[in-house]
Amino acid sequence: MTSHPHVLSLASGRRTPSPGGGRATAIDKQPVDSFEVREPGPKHGGLGSGVVGDEIGNPRHHGGSLQAVYAYPREDQQFWSERIGRPIRPGGFGENMTTVGVEMTRALVGELWRIGDVVLRVEGPRIPCQTFAAHMGEQRWVKRFTEEGRTGAYLSVVTPGVVHTGAEVVVERPDHDIDVLLVFRAFTGDLAAARRVVAAEAVHPETREELAESLQRRGA
Incomplete structure:
Protein backbone atom coordinates (compact mmCIF):
# COMPACT_ATOMS: atom_id res chain seq x y z
CA MET A 1 0.00 0.00 0.00
CA THR A 2 1.45 3.39 -1.05
CA SER A 3 1.54 5.64 2.02
CA HIS A 4 3.65 8.61 0.91
CA PRO A 5 2.08 11.58 -0.93
CA HIS A 6 1.50 10.36 -4.45
CA VAL A 7 -0.41 10.60 -7.72
CA LEU A 8 -3.48 8.39 -7.42
CA SER A 9 -4.67 8.86 -10.99
CA LEU A 10 -4.23 10.95 -14.13
CA ALA A 11 -6.83 12.07 -16.65
CA SER A 12 -7.09 13.86 -19.97
CA GLY A 13 -10.08 15.09 -21.96
CA ARG A 14 -11.37 15.91 -25.42
CA ARG A 15 -13.94 18.58 -26.23
CA THR A 16 -17.50 17.27 -26.35
CA PRO A 17 -20.88 19.05 -26.66
CA SER A 18 -22.04 20.73 -23.45
CA PRO A 19 -24.96 19.00 -21.64
CA GLY A 20 -26.92 22.25 -21.99
CA GLY A 21 -26.20 22.63 -25.69
CA GLY A 22 -23.74 25.50 -25.20
CA ARG A 23 -20.00 25.75 -25.74
CA ALA A 24 -18.13 22.46 -26.08
CA THR A 25 -16.32 21.36 -22.92
CA ALA A 26 -13.44 19.02 -22.10
CA ILE A 27 -14.30 18.71 -18.40
CA GLY A 48 -3.98 25.48 -24.09
CA SER A 49 -3.48 22.72 -21.56
CA GLY A 50 -0.10 21.87 -20.10
CA VAL A 51 -1.00 18.21 -20.56
CA VAL A 52 -0.19 16.93 -24.04
CA GLY A 53 -3.39 15.56 -25.62
CA ASP A 54 -5.69 17.33 -23.16
CA GLU A 55 -8.09 19.86 -24.66
CA ILE A 56 -9.56 23.11 -23.35
CA GLY A 57 -13.24 23.85 -23.90
CA ASN A 58 -13.10 27.58 -23.18
CA PRO A 59 -9.61 29.01 -23.78
CA ARG A 60 -10.82 32.46 -22.69
CA HIS A 61 -10.99 31.30 -19.08
CA GLN A 77 -13.48 14.34 -3.39
CA GLN A 78 -14.45 11.85 -0.72
CA PHE A 79 -15.66 14.76 1.45
CA TRP A 80 -17.88 15.92 -1.40
CA SER A 81 -19.04 12.39 -2.14
CA GLU A 82 -20.37 12.15 1.40
CA ARG A 83 -22.08 15.54 1.06
CA ILE A 84 -23.88 14.80 -2.20
CA GLY A 85 -24.57 11.14 -1.46
CA ARG A 86 -22.97 9.54 -4.49
CA PRO A 87 -19.48 8.43 -5.51
CA ILE A 88 -17.13 10.73 -7.39
CA ARG A 89 -14.54 8.95 -9.47
CA PRO A 90 -10.95 10.20 -9.67
CA GLY A 91 -10.96 12.75 -12.48
CA GLY A 92 -14.61 13.46 -11.76
CA PHE A 93 -13.99 17.14 -11.06
CA GLY A 94 -12.28 17.58 -14.41
CA GLU A 95 -8.87 17.41 -12.80
CA ASN A 96 -5.80 16.15 -14.64
CA MET A 97 -4.20 14.80 -11.50
CA THR A 98 -5.83 13.25 -8.44
CA THR A 99 -3.54 13.04 -5.42
CA VAL A 100 -3.44 11.28 -2.07
CA GLY A 101 -1.62 12.76 0.93
CA VAL A 102 -0.91 16.13 -0.70
CA GLU A 103 -2.21 19.19 1.19
CA MET A 104 -3.86 21.44 -1.36
CA THR A 105 -6.23 23.93 0.25
CA ARG A 106 -3.38 25.18 2.40
CA ALA A 107 -0.72 24.65 -0.27
CA LEU A 108 1.44 27.75 -0.59
CA VAL A 109 1.59 29.73 -3.82
CA GLY A 110 5.01 29.03 -5.32
CA GLU A 111 5.23 25.61 -3.70
CA LEU A 112 7.10 23.12 -5.90
CA TRP A 113 5.94 19.56 -6.48
CA ARG A 114 8.65 17.20 -7.67
CA ILE A 115 7.15 14.16 -9.39
CA GLY A 116 9.97 12.07 -10.77
CA ASP A 117 11.84 14.36 -13.17
CA VAL A 118 8.87 16.71 -13.50
CA VAL A 119 8.56 19.89 -11.41
CA ARG A 140 -26.32 25.54 -5.99
CA TRP A 141 -23.02 23.83 -6.80
CA VAL A 142 -20.98 26.98 -7.44
CA LYS A 143 -22.16 28.53 -4.16
CA ARG A 144 -21.53 25.35 -2.16
CA PHE A 145 -18.10 24.80 -3.67
CA THR A 146 -17.18 28.44 -3.01
CA GLU A 147 -18.36 28.37 0.59
CA GLU A 148 -16.35 25.23 1.34
CA GLY A 149 -13.14 26.47 -0.30
CA ARG A 150 -11.79 23.02 -1.24
CA THR A 151 -10.73 24.23 -4.67
CA GLY A 152 -7.83 22.05 -5.69
CA ALA A 153 -4.85 23.80 -7.26
CA TYR A 154 -3.74 25.00 -10.66
CA LEU A 155 -0.10 24.28 -11.42
CA SER A 156 2.43 25.68 -13.85
CA VAL A 157 5.13 23.54 -15.44
CA VAL A 158 8.66 24.35 -14.27
CA THR A 159 10.35 21.22 -15.62
CA PRO A 160 8.48 19.30 -18.34
CA GLY A 161 8.41 15.54 -18.68
CA VAL A 162 6.22 12.51 -18.16
CA VAL A 163 4.09 11.96 -15.04
CA HIS A 164 3.09 8.41 -14.10
CA THR A 165 0.24 7.13 -11.96
CA GLY A 166 1.52 6.14 -8.53
CA ALA A 167 4.51 8.49 -8.61
CA GLU A 168 5.57 10.10 -5.34
CA VAL A 169 4.97 13.84 -4.88
CA VAL A 170 7.80 15.61 -3.03
CA VAL A 171 6.77 19.08 -1.84
CA GLU A 172 9.10 22.07 -1.35
CA ARG A 173 7.41 25.00 0.38
CA PRO A 174 8.46 28.67 0.08
CA ASP A 175 8.98 30.97 3.04
CA HIS A 176 5.67 32.89 3.16
CA ASP A 177 2.07 32.23 4.22
CA ILE A 178 0.04 33.01 1.10
CA ASP A 179 -1.91 29.82 0.46
CA VAL A 180 -4.41 28.65 -2.17
CA LEU A 181 -7.43 29.25 0.07
CA LEU A 182 -6.41 32.87 0.76
CA VAL A 183 -6.05 33.55 -2.96
CA PHE A 184 -9.44 31.94 -3.57
CA ARG A 185 -11.07 34.16 -0.94
CA ALA A 186 -9.33 37.15 -2.52
CA PHE A 187 -10.93 36.34 -5.88
CA THR A 188 -14.38 35.67 -4.41
CA GLY A 189 -15.03 38.95 -2.65
CA ASP A 190 -12.90 39.04 0.50
CA LEU A 191 -11.28 42.48 0.30
CA ALA A 192 -8.98 41.91 3.27
CA ALA A 193 -7.69 38.73 1.64
CA ALA A 194 -7.18 40.55 -1.65
CA ARG A 195 -5.21 43.35 0.02
CA ARG A 196 -3.05 40.80 1.81
CA VAL A 197 -2.30 38.85 -1.37
CA VAL A 198 -1.45 42.00 -3.32
CA ALA A 199 0.82 43.32 -0.56
CA ALA A 200 2.69 40.01 -0.18
CA GLU A 201 3.74 39.85 -3.87
CA ALA A 202 3.91 36.06 -3.62
CA VAL A 203 1.57 35.35 -6.55
CA HIS A 204 2.42 35.67 -10.23
CA PRO A 205 2.48 39.34 -11.40
CA GLU A 206 -0.48 38.65 -13.71
CA THR A 207 -2.56 37.38 -10.77
CA ARG A 208 -1.46 40.24 -8.53
CA GLU A 209 -2.35 42.80 -11.19
CA GLU A 210 -5.82 41.31 -11.63
CA LEU A 211 -6.47 41.53 -7.89
CA ALA A 212 -5.01 45.04 -7.64
CA GLU A 213 -7.27 46.24 -10.45
CA SER A 214 -10.28 44.66 -8.72
CA LEU A 215 -9.42 46.47 -5.49
CA GLN A 216 -9.04 49.76 -7.37
CA ARG A 217 -12.44 49.34 -9.05
CA ARG A 218 -14.04 48.74 -5.68
CA GLY A 219 -12.29 51.67 -4.08
CA ALA A 220 -10.52 49.38 -1.64
Missing part, protein backbone atom coordinates in the same frame (compact mmCIF):
# COMPACT_ATOMS: atom_id res chain seq x y z
CA ASP A 28 -15.20 15.02 -18.74
CA LYS A 29 -11.66 13.72 -18.27
CA GLN A 30 -10.84 10.05 -18.88
CA PRO A 31 -8.16 8.07 -17.01
CA VAL A 32 -4.71 7.53 -18.47
CA ASP A 33 -1.68 5.71 -17.02
CA SER A 34 0.70 8.58 -17.77
CA PHE A 35 0.89 11.86 -19.62
CA GLU A 36 3.46 14.38 -20.77
CA VAL A 37 3.39 17.90 -19.32
CA ARG A 38 4.75 20.95 -21.09
CA GLU A 39 4.82 24.74 -20.76
CA PRO A 40 1.71 25.72 -22.76
CA GLY A 41 2.50 29.41 -23.13
CA PRO A 42 -0.03 32.23 -22.75
CA LYS A 43 -3.73 31.62 -22.20
CA HIS A 44 -4.54 33.49 -25.41
CA GLY A 45 -2.67 32.14 -28.41
CA GLY A 46 -0.77 29.39 -26.56
CA LEU A 47 -1.11 25.61 -26.60
CA HIS A 62 -8.93 28.10 -18.93
CA GLY A 63 -5.47 26.89 -19.85
CA GLY A 64 -2.22 28.74 -20.31
CA SER A 65 0.91 28.79 -18.17
CA LEU A 66 -0.79 29.54 -14.85
CA GLN A 67 -3.45 26.85 -15.37
CA ALA A 68 -1.31 24.25 -17.12
CA VAL A 69 -2.33 21.32 -14.89
CA TYR A 70 -5.29 21.05 -12.52
CA ALA A 71 -4.85 18.87 -9.42
CA TYR A 72 -7.43 17.81 -6.85
CA PRO A 73 -6.98 15.76 -3.66
CA ARG A 74 -8.84 12.48 -3.39
CA GLU A 75 -9.56 13.24 0.26
CA ASP A 76 -11.63 16.30 -0.72
CA LEU A 120 5.20 21.66 -11.06
CA ARG A 121 4.53 24.95 -9.25
CA VAL A 122 1.37 25.82 -7.31
CA GLU A 123 -0.15 28.98 -8.82
CA GLY A 124 -3.63 29.32 -7.35
CA PRO A 125 -7.17 27.99 -6.93
CA ARG A 126 -9.87 26.88 -9.29
CA ILE A 127 -12.75 29.35 -9.51
CA PRO A 128 -15.95 27.30 -10.01
CA CYS A 129 -17.98 28.05 -13.13
CA GLN A 130 -21.31 27.05 -14.66
CA THR A 131 -19.63 24.39 -16.82
CA PHE A 132 -18.44 22.72 -13.61
CA ALA A 133 -21.94 23.06 -12.12
CA ALA A 134 -23.55 21.50 -15.21
CA HIS A 135 -21.02 18.66 -15.11
CA MET A 136 -21.83 17.93 -11.47
CA GLY A 137 -25.60 18.32 -11.83
CA GLU A 138 -25.96 19.51 -8.23
CA GLN A 139 -28.17 22.36 -7.04
Whole structure:
Protein backbone atom coordinates (compact mmCIF):
# COMPACT_ATOMS: atom_id res chain seq x y z
CA MET A 1 0.00 0.00 0.00
CA THR A 2 1.45 3.39 -1.05
CA SER A 3 1.54 5.64 2.02
CA HIS A 4 3.65 8.61 0.91
CA PRO A 5 2.08 11.58 -0.93
CA HIS A 6 1.50 10.36 -4.45
CA VAL A 7 -0.41 10.60 -7.72
CA LEU A 8 -3.48 8.39 -7.42
CA SER A 9 -4.67 8.86 -10.99
CA LEU A 10 -4.23 10.95 -14.13
CA ALA A 11 -6.83 12.07 -16.65
CA SER A 12 -7.09 13.86 -19.97
CA GLY A 13 -10.08 15.09 -21.96
CA ARG A 14 -11.37 15.91 -25.42
CA ARG A 15 -13.94 18.58 -26.23
CA THR A 16 -17.50 17.27 -26.35
CA PRO A 17 -20.88 19.05 -26.66
CA SER A 18 -22.04 20.73 -23.45
CA PRO A 19 -24.96 19.00 -21.64
CA GLY A 20 -26.92 22.25 -21.99
CA GLY A 21 -26.20 22.63 -25.69
CA GLY A 22 -23.74 25.50 -25.20
CA ARG A 23 -20.00 25.75 -25.74
CA ALA A 24 -18.13 22.46 -26.08
CA THR A 25 -16.32 21.36 -22.92
CA ALA A 26 -13.44 19.02 -22.10
CA ILE A 27 -14.30 18.71 -18.40
CA ASP A 28 -15.20 15.02 -18.74
CA LYS A 29 -11.66 13.72 -18.27
CA GLN A 30 -10.84 10.05 -18.88
CA PRO A 31 -8.16 8.07 -17.01
CA VAL A 32 -4.71 7.53 -18.47
CA ASP A 33 -1.68 5.71 -17.02
CA SER A 34 0.70 8.58 -17.77
CA PHE A 35 0.89 11.86 -19.62
CA GLU A 36 3.46 14.38 -20.77
CA VAL A 37 3.39 17.90 -19.32
CA ARG A 38 4.75 20.95 -21.09
CA GLU A 39 4.82 24.74 -20.76
CA PRO A 40 1.71 25.72 -22.76
CA GLY A 41 2.50 29.41 -23.13
CA PRO A 42 -0.03 32.23 -22.75
CA LYS A 43 -3.73 31.62 -22.20
CA HIS A 44 -4.54 33.49 -25.41
CA GLY A 45 -2.67 32.14 -28.41
CA GLY A 46 -0.77 29.39 -26.56
CA LEU A 47 -1.11 25.61 -26.60
CA GLY A 48 -3.98 25.48 -24.09
CA SER A 49 -3.48 22.72 -21.56
CA GLY A 50 -0.10 21.87 -20.10
CA VAL A 51 -1.00 18.21 -20.56
CA VAL A 52 -0.19 16.93 -24.04
CA GLY A 53 -3.39 15.56 -25.62
CA ASP A 54 -5.69 17.33 -23.16
CA GLU A 55 -8.09 19.86 -24.66
CA ILE A 56 -9.56 23.11 -23.35
CA GLY A 57 -13.24 23.85 -23.90
CA ASN A 58 -13.10 27.58 -23.18
CA PRO A 59 -9.61 29.01 -23.78
CA ARG A 60 -10.82 32.46 -22.69
CA HIS A 61 -10.99 31.30 -19.08
CA HIS A 62 -8.93 28.10 -18.93
CA GLY A 63 -5.47 26.89 -19.85
CA GLY A 64 -2.22 28.74 -20.31
CA SER A 65 0.91 28.79 -18.17
CA LEU A 66 -0.79 29.54 -14.85
CA GLN A 67 -3.45 26.85 -15.37
CA ALA A 68 -1.31 24.25 -17.12
CA VAL A 69 -2.33 21.32 -14.89
CA TYR A 70 -5.29 21.05 -12.52
CA ALA A 71 -4.85 18.87 -9.42
CA TYR A 72 -7.43 17.81 -6.85
CA PRO A 73 -6.98 15.76 -3.66
CA ARG A 74 -8.84 12.48 -3.39
CA GLU A 75 -9.56 13.24 0.26
CA ASP A 76 -11.63 16.30 -0.72
CA GLN A 77 -13.48 14.34 -3.39
CA GLN A 78 -14.45 11.85 -0.72
CA PHE A 79 -15.66 14.76 1.45
CA TRP A 80 -17.88 15.92 -1.40
CA SER A 81 -19.04 12.39 -2.14
CA GLU A 82 -20.37 12.15 1.40
CA ARG A 83 -22.08 15.54 1.06
CA ILE A 84 -23.88 14.80 -2.20
CA GLY A 85 -24.57 11.14 -1.46
CA ARG A 86 -22.97 9.54 -4.49
CA PRO A 87 -19.48 8.43 -5.51
CA ILE A 88 -17.13 10.73 -7.39
CA ARG A 89 -14.54 8.95 -9.47
CA PRO A 90 -10.95 10.20 -9.67
CA GLY A 91 -10.96 12.75 -12.48
CA GLY A 92 -14.61 13.46 -11.76
CA PHE A 93 -13.99 17.14 -11.06
CA GLY A 94 -12.28 17.58 -14.41
CA GLU A 95 -8.87 17.41 -12.80
CA ASN A 96 -5.80 16.15 -14.64
CA MET A 97 -4.20 14.80 -11.50
CA THR A 98 -5.83 13.25 -8.44
CA THR A 99 -3.54 13.04 -5.42
CA VAL A 100 -3.44 11.28 -2.07
CA GLY A 101 -1.62 12.76 0.93
CA VAL A 102 -0.91 16.13 -0.70
CA GLU A 103 -2.21 19.19 1.19
CA MET A 104 -3.86 21.44 -1.36
CA THR A 105 -6.23 23.93 0.25
CA ARG A 106 -3.38 25.18 2.40
CA ALA A 107 -0.72 24.65 -0.27
CA LEU A 108 1.44 27.75 -0.59
CA VAL A 109 1.59 29.73 -3.82
CA GLY A 110 5.01 29.03 -5.32
CA GLU A 111 5.23 25.61 -3.70
CA LEU A 112 7.10 23.12 -5.90
CA TRP A 113 5.94 19.56 -6.48
CA ARG A 114 8.65 17.20 -7.67
CA ILE A 115 7.15 14.16 -9.39
CA GLY A 116 9.97 12.07 -10.77
CA ASP A 117 11.84 14.36 -13.17
CA VAL A 118 8.87 16.71 -13.50
CA VAL A 119 8.56 19.89 -11.41
CA LEU A 120 5.20 21.66 -11.06
CA ARG A 121 4.53 24.95 -9.25
CA VAL A 122 1.37 25.82 -7.31
CA GLU A 123 -0.15 28.98 -8.82
CA GLY A 124 -3.63 29.32 -7.35
CA PRO A 125 -7.17 27.99 -6.93
CA ARG A 126 -9.87 26.88 -9.29
CA ILE A 127 -12.75 29.35 -9.51
CA PRO A 128 -15.95 27.30 -10.01
CA CYS A 129 -17.98 28.05 -13.13
CA GLN A 130 -21.31 27.05 -14.66
CA THR A 131 -19.63 24.39 -16.82
CA PHE A 132 -18.44 22.72 -13.61
CA ALA A 133 -21.94 23.06 -12.12
CA ALA A 134 -23.55 21.50 -15.21
CA HIS A 135 -21.02 18.66 -15.11
CA MET A 136 -21.83 17.93 -11.47
CA GLY A 137 -25.60 18.32 -11.83
CA GLU A 138 -25.96 19.51 -8.23
CA GLN A 139 -28.17 22.36 -7.04
CA ARG A 140 -26.32 25.54 -5.99
CA TRP A 141 -23.02 23.83 -6.80
CA VAL A 142 -20.98 26.98 -7.44
CA LYS A 143 -22.16 28.53 -4.16
CA ARG A 144 -21.53 25.35 -2.16
CA PHE A 145 -18.10 24.80 -3.67
CA THR A 146 -17.18 28.44 -3.01
CA GLU A 147 -18.36 28.37 0.59
CA GLU A 148 -16.35 25.23 1.34
CA GLY A 149 -13.14 26.47 -0.30
CA ARG A 150 -11.79 23.02 -1.24
CA THR A 151 -10.73 24.23 -4.67
CA GLY A 152 -7.83 22.05 -5.69
CA ALA A 153 -4.85 23.80 -7.26
CA TYR A 154 -3.74 25.00 -10.66
CA LEU A 155 -0.10 24.28 -11.42
CA SER A 156 2.43 25.68 -13.85
CA VAL A 157 5.13 23.54 -15.44
CA VAL A 158 8.66 24.35 -14.27
CA THR A 159 10.35 21.22 -15.62
CA PRO A 160 8.48 19.30 -18.34
CA GLY A 161 8.41 15.54 -18.68
CA VAL A 162 6.22 12.51 -18.16
CA VAL A 163 4.09 11.96 -15.04
CA HIS A 164 3.09 8.41 -14.10
CA THR A 165 0.24 7.13 -11.96
CA GLY A 166 1.52 6.14 -8.53
CA ALA A 167 4.51 8.49 -8.61
CA GLU A 168 5.57 10.10 -5.34
CA VAL A 169 4.97 13.84 -4.88
CA VAL A 170 7.80 15.61 -3.03
CA VAL A 171 6.77 19.08 -1.84
CA GLU A 172 9.10 22.07 -1.35
CA ARG A 173 7.41 25.00 0.38
CA PRO A 174 8.46 28.67 0.08
CA ASP A 175 8.98 30.97 3.04
CA HIS A 176 5.67 32.89 3.16
CA ASP A 177 2.07 32.23 4.22
CA ILE A 178 0.04 33.01 1.10
CA ASP A 179 -1.91 29.82 0.46
CA VAL A 180 -4.41 28.65 -2.17
CA LEU A 181 -7.43 29.25 0.07
CA LEU A 182 -6.41 32.87 0.76
CA VAL A 183 -6.05 33.55 -2.96
CA PHE A 184 -9.44 31.94 -3.57
CA ARG A 185 -11.07 34.16 -0.94
CA ALA A 186 -9.33 37.15 -2.52
CA PHE A 187 -10.93 36.34 -5.88
CA THR A 188 -14.38 35.67 -4.41
CA GLY A 189 -15.03 38.95 -2.65
CA ASP A 190 -12.90 39.04 0.50
CA LEU A 191 -11.28 42.48 0.30
CA ALA A 192 -8.98 41.91 3.27
CA ALA A 193 -7.69 38.73 1.64
CA ALA A 194 -7.18 40.55 -1.65
CA ARG A 195 -5.21 43.35 0.02
CA ARG A 196 -3.05 40.80 1.81
CA VAL A 197 -2.30 38.85 -1.37
CA VAL A 198 -1.45 42.00 -3.32
CA ALA A 199 0.82 43.32 -0.56
CA ALA A 200 2.69 40.01 -0.18
CA GLU A 201 3.74 39.85 -3.87
CA ALA A 202 3.91 36.06 -3.62
CA VAL A 203 1.57 35.35 -6.55
CA HIS A 204 2.42 35.67 -10.23
CA PRO A 205 2.48 39.34 -11.40
CA GLU A 206 -0.48 38.65 -13.71
CA THR A 207 -2.56 37.38 -10.77
CA ARG A 208 -1.46 40.24 -8.53
CA GLU A 209 -2.35 42.80 -11.19
CA GLU A 210 -5.82 41.31 -11.63
CA LEU A 211 -6.47 41.53 -7.89
CA ALA A 212 -5.01 45.04 -7.64
CA GLU A 213 -7.27 46.24 -10.45
CA SER A 214 -10.28 44.66 -8.72
CA LEU A 215 -9.42 46.47 -5.49
CA GLN A 216 -9.04 49.76 -7.37
CA ARG A 217 -12.44 49.34 -9.05
CA ARG A 218 -14.04 48.74 -5.68
CA GLY A 219 -12.29 51.67 -4.08
CA ALA A 220 -10.52 49.38 -1.64
